[in-house]
Amino acid sequence: MSDRAAEIRKLAELAVRFGANVQRGQVVAVGGELGQEPLVRAIARSAYEHGAKFVDVTYNDLYVKRERLLHADEDTLEYVPPWYGQRVLAIGEHHCARIGLSGMAQPHALDGVDPIRAGRDQLPFLAEAAQVVNQRTTNWCAIAGPSPGWAELVFADVEPREAESRLWDQILHVLRLDEDDPVAVWKRRADTLTGVARRLTENRLDALHFEGPGTDLVVGLLPSSSWMAARFETVDGVVHMPNLPSEEVFTTPDPARVEGHVRSTKPRELNGTIIRGLRVKFEGGRAVEVDADENGDALASSVQRDAGAGRLGEVALVDGEGRIGPLDTIFYDTLLDENAASHIAFGSAYKFTVDDEADRARANESAIHVDVMIGAPDVAVTGVTGDGRRVPVLVEGRWRI
């Protein structure tokens, strides 16, 4: 039988000491959802033991959001109190550490809610958080946080206790916490991915071509788009792992040059609803048709939120060697599901993956950032250079570059 308290502590230690790499004297902002309390408290403990000055915890309660979506006046649903963004900017100004727990701890909170109304309320996502990421002032980590609610969603066909046990087993596996020295294993994996990123950047690709069942999509890149993976470094030189697990290599696309059509390869949770069988058609960089087998309205509403919401802010590649893909589990959680497959993201771009200032000004801006998984072993990815040369990048889940 597993010792849950020990597992919680292991995960918390990984988040604090390796993921966010909390420094002595730092304030640590921790965000969790109700249902993740034991993990949040273990992270607080680990942070204080490691010399944190203060741990600033915020709990998100989707059942409060539900009341808003059901009962608030239609024209107030996009309102965000100014102090929400100001807090995030202050956390940036104070060079804090940030740890966020992913995983749908309250998976049924928004059941039956109108997806169009849900799409208008982007909270807890804040545009200022993307701004702080771009300024590289905070060492941060988003890490998968198991909870009873999430376990029941992912393993709906077994008893709640068995479901929770299976979720913990899989999360410990994908987080490499079943290894003797998880940090050493993570460092090797990060070395591989940053190597691929370096070679992709050196090839100075003009576009990526995705080809597979239901997908024929060309994503243009900016002349100085550079590829990144796994490890970030703050302006203060603190190295951290923004995502745990992290299996992707990503860059910033040209928001004006995306053409063709694409079919999602994984379900996608958005504002509490699950979008399945998504199909998007692009013209001139913009999503002109959004359709899905289920809940396409949620994304259709989100991509109309502002001028940049229907254009791409990220393109990411994932190989078959990560630990998530082989599990063949649908986690209904972007952090995990996106790391199982290559993906594109609607909305705000990371500007630090664009080297040239003029190009950086062209990177997409939006109040949203919504990843959609489009990769699979049967989706080939080919790079296209400015002079039309085709460079195989990812074939049957293996790097060819």
Next chain:
Amino acid sequence: MSDRAAEIRKLAELAVRFGANVQRGQVVAVGGELGQEPLVRAIARSAYEHGAKFVDVTYNDLYVKRERLLHADEDTLEYVPPWYGQRVLAIGEHHCARIGLSGMAQPHALDGVDPIRAGRDQLPFLAEAAQVVNQRTTNWCAIAGPSPGWAELVFADVEPREAESRLWDQILHVLRLDEDDPVAVWKRRADTLTGVARRLTENRLDALHFEGPGTDLVVGLLPSSSWMAARFETVDGVVHMPNLPSEEVFTTPDPARVEGHVRSTKPRELNGTIIRGLRVKFEGGRAVEVDADENGDALASSVQRDAGAGRLGEVALVDGEGRIGPLDTIFYDTLLDENAASHIAFGSAYKFTVDDEADRARANESAIHVDVMIGAPDVAVTGVTGDGRRVPVLVEGRWRI
């Protein structure tokens, strides 16, 4: 059998529509503790139904505070991130409504924690909250919020379900929610208390003299101290009930003129510990000796926090007609227990109960505000005028003024 959902809804409606008196288009800040989620969500629903623009919920988790008190560096325990206070000030600037739930939902979270370390961390109390109260920009209400944890603390000798049922019954009673028209009953009670406050102010007392077992205390008043009760009005003319229940008539004392000794008549929860049998000796307005049968250290540490922490910021009188006293229940909750008995408060003063500007500058200032119950049927309260005339105020729990 009671219908808990209906009771929760009744309490939420009282908080929103009568207590805070939420106006259409207002942002409503709601503060609760983990364990009070159903009430918090019902308040959010009621606020949105009543036209709130946004409900900003913060959940406090004392188990996170526990980790701080156990593991953080000693010299960081008084640190508060600046954005905590900035948020409260912004809520004031935006003329929001504020609703806070009292009641120890996590009564054992700080068990075994060093009370001196606990006294150094005043959160979730913020000095800026007192500032916003003084500016009268927000319509606010602190209301008792039943929870399973609180019920088990108050009714420790019965089964958890029975305890929860008893707590709900008593809270519904003290909130007048067992009346056909609770709002009409509350309005009458508020009329009585504001009448007493008016007559006390008209008498222009120089001091109050408390006499009873273990108590012989003279509390000096400022020349322009005026008495208030029950109802406040914001700068925008919104009438609200700061406390529900509210049974007290209160004013601001002269922080330099408090002499004698006093014995507390009720246990007092402070930073998660319970102080019993408190004894305080005052000289020249300052607490010079603090002792107690249990956990006196928690208060002794708090009153040394800053220059004003050992001086009084409030004196309040409670008659025997309130609904809390007759229950003879110890709620371990200031909002309820203080409304069962007359009390004094260490720390920050409400400045709006001082009419003259020069006097207002003398009102006490501190980062803390800690009420201590000193009233009982056998504690007589006598007013003393500037020319030495003695005016009976409260005898055997009845108003004599």
